Amino acid sequence: METVFHYGADAAYIGGKFLNLRAFSKNFDNDELKKAVKLAHKLGKKIFVTLNAIPNNSELELLPDYIQYLESIKVDSIIVSDLGVFNLAKQYSDIPITISTQANNMNWASVKMWKELGAKRVILARELSLREINEIRQKVTDIELEVFIHGAMCISISGRCLLSNYLTARDANRGECTQPCRWKYYLMEEKRPGEYFQVFEDERGSYIMNSKDLCTIEFLDKIIETGVDSLKIEGRMKSSYYAGITTKIYREAIDSYFEGTYSEDKIKEWKNELKNVSHRPYTSGFYLDKTNYNSQNYETSSYIRKYNYVGIVKEKISENSYLIEVKNKIKRGETIEIIRSKGEKISILLSEIINYENNDIIEEANPNQKIILEVGSSIQSGDLIRSLKTNATAN
Template sequence: MTKKIELLSPAGNLEKLEIVLHYGADAAYLGGELFNLRALADNFSNSDLEKAVVYAHNLGKKVYVTLNIIPHNEELNFMPEYVKYLEKIGVDGVIVADLGTFALVRENSNLNINVSTQASNTNWRSVKVWKDMGAKRVILARELALDEIKKIRDKVNDVELEVFVHGAMCMSISGRCLLSNYLTGRDANRGACAHPCRWKYNLVEEKRPGEYFPVFEDERGTYIFNSKDLCTIEFIDKIMDTGVDSLKIEGRMKGIYYAALATQVYRKAIDSYSDGKYEFKKEWLDELKTTSNRSFTSGFYLGKTDESSQNYDTNSSYSQTHQLVAKVIEKISDNEYKIQIRNRLFENEEVEIVKSDGTILKSKMPKFFNEKTEEYTDVVHPNTIARIKTDAKLEKLDLIRKKK
């Protein structure tokens, strides 16, 4: 039996927290209403944070709160009381990127501190400095190959190491991007990134206004900054071989289907590795492709990236094979359930039921009882709560999907 490796999943709100913990995460990372790099996410009010900590701890799982903005002077005035509050409610750690924030957390609490990937740690000496200052964990920069991570682990073995294994990649070094601020006034380093790296760009010559030339020779144009999404499932054992302590999935602003499936797949891989019987299964990759993605890249893990890591195809920048249509929210009786509709659904439509253990059940949708109209119907629309009767064995938080 190898050491336990943590699976850390994103939670943009309470629903996503419940989902990722149900589908196999050991811990979740989330942001409060202050000081985090997802200002446009739902985020957690103070009362939601308290509920999140209680819910996770009742399951024997952890919650990390992000304090990872690069703050300006005035923001530091509000931080001490917030840090004390986070310690009071029992969060398991905070994620920080800034030296001043790090010092402030140390001065005002005994919270565990995880150093953010925003701190761009790419060598063992910088990791050791953070450890010597009191960091419990360092989240390594994304720009590292497997052998570099292994060297950091060998040189500094008394601090936890965390790495990203799945999700969106930033075109800038560990997310330190000024493009959004320059073009839109929305500061990526303060949580408000407009993602201009996903926009389409062409070259214009000074004396030929109105003539647009693609940066690469492609008649459809190109996204010159647009990285494919990170996916490491095909070599996840090699990452675990480096001795890291936590595997992190990106995606606090993504939906519950992505959060559930990504968590579930990497849970299976970690468990297979921990049991000493690891073997990659193609079905893991197939399941990840059911979620929305910009095609996949191995990032920097296997060496330097090239143009194959960029997503040039403007006609297919996102793809997925399946669509979430409903979530089971209550089991009423042995064959009756209450479901929340996420996309339009028809009677007799073929669907698949995704369970938390990875089981996929094929079924057909029965007639729906619409709780709002109190009528039976053969079609339901998004944001509807409906009751169904079916012989399929469902449980709360099962997800219902259909092929696109």
């Protein structure tokens, strides 16, 4: 959360320990939620808390107290998909309500309904084109609209999927998705047990439900021009490095658009940088046209990784010295890059590594170790540090 704020996010979407769609994430307990809201408001940022899973009857009994707690700590909005949760939120609080993409809003009539019921914002379904979003904006005013601009895509409409529940007893609609759409499948005839036949959608492979990741940097200007109010990056189960880099790039692109400097050269640089975070091959999703075979990755469900996240700048010690917290092993002789919140990245050859505890010069630094780094240029607390993977390839 601190990282995305550092790199330019206006708001962070976070989950508590209850009723959110990221059950495998550590998530925030009540005290951490309170601290998160205080920090965000101190920075002039906002916190949206997810209550977007579909509850059963027993969980509904717990909701009033939890909703009232969220109101007491002054969260800026809660995100819901279920009408019952929406109704309880209206009954027990005055918290502004955001409608989740799970609610599958694909037309102006449903958005208009949520507006009339009292929702402040609707996160539109990911299956809409630019033309359709623009039409919704034209027909429904006085409600905020939000769209996804970067991240993993789900094979099911707005993430409403039963496949994980059926195969593993872990329900995607309860935040426990095991992503069986990313698995490789074979065909077995019932009278020939143990004989597996590969399933081909075409000659390139059998990952028949494995979507590429969404990337909109090349037409972000067109998305802004639809009149939407908020742009969302999917990333709560991602690393700080992923969240920071993607936030930085889209922040720069948005600012560039409004400054009148959005250009093909910049788009090329931004897209190249987005290839430096862990990702699957990219697709434009539904924005430009209906999806086709090019939207699927038939060869592998693995991620492409070009860089290692090796540390974060903690504080300035002296004029050119900074305290670094190491996240992954780095060695003397490696070249590292410091990703500043604004401006170009800085490349540094590690001619020496200084142990912060005793000022000894060491050959390598390990995770959770603190070191001193001499940097001639200005950097800030919160800047991320990376190194190129030795086996990295272009894509």
